[in-house]
Amino acid sequence: MNDAIVASNLRKRFISYERIGFIRRRKIVVEALRGVSFRVRWGEVYGLLGPNGAGKTTTVKILATLLIPDDGYAMIDGHDVVKEAGIVRGIIGLVLYPDKGFYSRLSGYENLVYFGRLYGLSKSVAEARARELMNLVGLENAMNRPYEEYSLGMRARLAIARALIHDPPVLFLDEPTIGLDPISAREVRELVRRLRKEGKAVLFTSHNLWEVEEVCDRVGIINNGRMIIEGSPRDIKDMLGLKYVIEVEVQLNGRVETIREETTNPADALRRVINDVEARGLRISRIRINEPSLEEAFIRVIGDENG
Numbered sequence: 001m002n003d004a005i006v007a008s009n010l011r012k013r014f015i016s017y018e019r020i021g022f023i024r025r026r027k028i029v030v031e032a033l034r035g036v037s038f039r040v041r042w043g044e045v046y047g048l049l050g051p052n053g054a055g056k057t058t059t060v061k062i063l064a065t066l067l068i069p070d071d072g073y074a075m076i077d078g079h080d081v082v083k084e085a086g087i088v089r090g091i092i093g094l095v096l097y098p099d100k101g102f103y104s105r106l107s108g109y110e111n112l113v114y115f116g117r118l119y120g121l122s123k124s125v126a127e128a129r130a131r132e133l134m135n136l137v138g139l140e141n142a143m144n145r146p147y148e149e150y151s152l153g154m155r156a157r158l159a160i161a162r163a164l165i166h167d168p169p170v171l172f173l174d175e176p177t178i179g180l181d182p183i184s185a186r187e188v189r190e191l192v193r194r195l196r197k198e199g200k201a202v203l204f205t206s207h208n209l210w211e212v213e214e215v216c217d218r219v220g221i222i223n224n225g226r227m228i229i230e231g232s233p234r235d236i237k238d239m240l241g242l243k244y245v246i247e248v249e250v251q252l253n254g255r256v257e258t259i260r261e262e263t264t265n266p267a268d269a270l271r272r273v274i275n276d277v278e279a280r281g282l283r284i285s286r287i288r289i290n291e292p293s294l295e296e297a298f299i300r301v302i303g304d305e306n307g
């Protein structure tokens with residue numbers, strides 16, 4: 001079985017012009033991608049992380065056939081994104097930020113029917129699918145309101161609904177929860193989990209590392225167009241040797257005392273602390289284990305690279 005997404009040594013350079021005076025401009029070359037590789041399996045949510053300008057959106061655009069790489073290749077379900085762009089477009093759904101392309105006077109529902117027709121669905125199938133998706137993303141009460149009246153959160157949900165209109169097995173979500181309130185963002189995360197359960201592959205970008213940790217099975221951190229580290233959030237923390245903090249509160253002469261230990265192996269450390277405490281005949285009132293966050297891993301990786 002093919003992997004859902006394969007990116008192999010992708011390179012992309014942009015030529016841009018910088019103003020150096022009132023009229024004069026200087027040509028600059030931006031190395032957006034300098035050889036990015038990764039794979040996403042079916043039923044997996046993969047988080048692509050990196051600081052501003054790292055190359056995340058450029059990668060997503062190449063995978064979604066919107067940009068052609070200068071070098072390297074990418075495959076979606078075994079189809080080359082350049083040579084078989086037409087096939088690839090049929091099997092992917094894309095949410096890009098900021099979202100474009102909706103018709104402001106049409107209702108959310110009418111917009112979805114329109115896009116369904118563009119994907120070749122018959123009128124009745126497109127209408128049924130639009131209704132189903134409006135329900136799925138929680139817009140059933142705003143079906144017939146014009147898009148221009150939609151709030152940011154409603155627009156973000158409609159963008160996800162549009163990406164799902166042809167039921168694609170592969171989804172690219174570029175910052176799908178940006179600007180959403182916590183409840184809407186949680187609904188989007190739940191939707192992503194549901195899609196994973198259906199066996200779809202989801203490539204997810206977000207600057208909210210807590211959210212990435214919640215929803216992604218594996219993450220890749222890119223910086224200056226290069227993949228720096230890849231793995232499950234747990235693996236990445238282990239690779240970087242980030243420490244867990246164990247705090248055990250004990251009762252000592254009517255007072256509360258906290259024993260604190262930093263460790264890369266919380267299970268062993270906790271067992272040792274509990275054995276010590278029990279050997280001293282003390283009573284434990286509370287145990288707390290603080291896991292290092294993906295944010296700490298990110299700062300460590302990017303700080304080391306850029307600092």
Ligand SMILES: Nc1ncnc2c1ncn2[C@@H]1O[C@H](COP(=O)(O)OP(=O)(O)OP(=O)(O)O)[C@@H](O)[C@H]1O
Nearest residue numbers: 014016030032050051052053054055056057058059
């Ligand atoms: N059309 C373009 N012309 C010139 N430079 C570009 C173009 N598109 C992207 N770049 C540059 O390529 C680099 C990578 O940009 P990209 O949008 O992929 O970053 P990103 O990781 O998605 O950043 P962000 O988190 O800010 O969205 C940046 O230096 C950006 O300025």
